[in-house]
Amino acid sequence: MILTTGPASHDPTLDFPELALHARPTVRLHPRRGAPGSRDSHLGGPLWWPAAEPWPSCAEHRDVNGRPSGPYPLVAVAQLTAADFPEIRFPDGTDLVQLLWCTDWHDQPHPEGWGQACRLFWRRADDVTDPLGDRPDPGEVEDEDMVPRACVLHPERLTEYPWREELPPGLADRHEAWLAERGLDDDVSTVPGCKLGGSMRWGVTDLPGAMECGECRAPLELFLQLDTYEYDMDAGDRFRPLEERHLDPRSEAGRAAREPTGMTVGRGGHAGLYVCAADPRHPASLFTQ
Ligand SMILES: [Zn+2]
Ligand SMILES: [Zn+2]
Numbered sequence: 001m002i003l004t005t006g007p008a009s010h011d012p013t014l015d016f017p018e019l020a021l022h023a024r025p026t027v028r029l030h031p032r033r034g035a036p037g038s039r040d041s042h043l044g045g046p047l048w049w050p051a052a053e054p055w056p057s058c059a060e061h062r063d064v065n066g067r068p069s070g071p072y073p074l075v076a077v078a079q080l081t082a083a084d085f086p087e088i089r090f091p092d093g094t095d096l097v098q099l100l101w102c103t104d105w106h107d108q109p110h111p112e113g114w115g116q117a118c119r120l121f122w123r124r125a126d127d128v129t130d131p132l133g134d135r136p137d138p139g140e141v142e143d144e145d146m147v148p149r150a151c152v153l154h155p156e157r158l159t160e161y162p163w164r165e166e167l168p169p170g171l172a173d174r175h176e177a178w179l180a181e182r183g184l185d186d187d188v189s190t191v192p193g194c195k196l197g198g199s200m201r202w203g204v205t206d207l208p209g210a211m212e213c214g215e216c217r218a219p220l221e222l223f224l225q226l227d228t229y230e231y232d233m234d235a236g237d238r239f240r241p242l243e244e245r246h247l248d249p250r251s252e253a254g255r256a257a258r259e260p261t262g263m264t265v266g267r268g269g270h271a272g273l274y275v276c277a278a279d280p281r282h283p284a285s286l287f288t289q
Pocket of ligand 1: 103
């Protein structure tokens with residue numbers, strides 16, 4: 001299946017060149033419910049996991065009100081391969097990355113310990129010669145909203161423009177004024193939905209002052225955005241794939257397309273998993289909006 005984002009209201013490379021210098025690539029993942037294989041790229045599917053390696057659990061949530069109930073196994077969120085996503089900067093010798101997280105609340109962005117609750121595993125797929133058959137039963141999941149349904153991915157490469165606070169002073173305002181004069185919407189910045197790379201919208205809190213790695217202080221960059229909704233209900237929304245525009249967003253099929261993972265991220269917003277620009281193996285940071 002191919003899913004295609006609609007045409008943008010304008011093209012900064014032609015219409016507003018001042019912004020064009022800040023273009024960034026992003027990959028819309030277009031997750032849709034399905035049955036991915038354990039070696040495939042997916043959200044919420046079975047991981048290609050070595051049977052001999054202990055399944056990770058959250059060190060912080062070992063007990064509830066003093067009653068031992070954990071440790072909670074982490075939940076599989078995403079698995080991405082180098083073959084499907086050559087734009088990922090895989091550390092040398094690796095070609096598979098897996099994201100697992102604790103479904104319970106952790107303070108943000110990354111106090112000590114968060115590194116244990118939201119983890120990226122970088123592997124070489126061929127090193128897993130004896131894969132785990134069944135992933136462990138997560139048992140009592142603290143927050144079902146944080147568990148993605150199994151989805152296959154239909155990647156689409158787009159160019160987008162960054163969140164206003166990541167641009168030079170005044171540029172976002174000039175872009176906005178230019179759009180307002182023409183009665184256009186900004187549908188080229190901070191693409192919504194699940195995506196790889198690019199820039200996240202910080203509409204709830206401002207962009208934190210210091211976006212740097214907790215381990216080495218290198219800048220953080222957006223690795224993966226996870227979103228409650230892939231696009232708006234509005235029929236004219238550019239981000240409603242052309243192939244799905246016949247679906248009523250209120251129908252079951254429409255809801256499955258618009259909210260494929262079934263997760264409620266943040267308070268119905270989105271989350272960005274950021275990694276260290278110098279070494280993606282340093283502990284990742286999650287920010288919700
Ligand atoms: Zn936890
Ligand atoms: Zn670092």
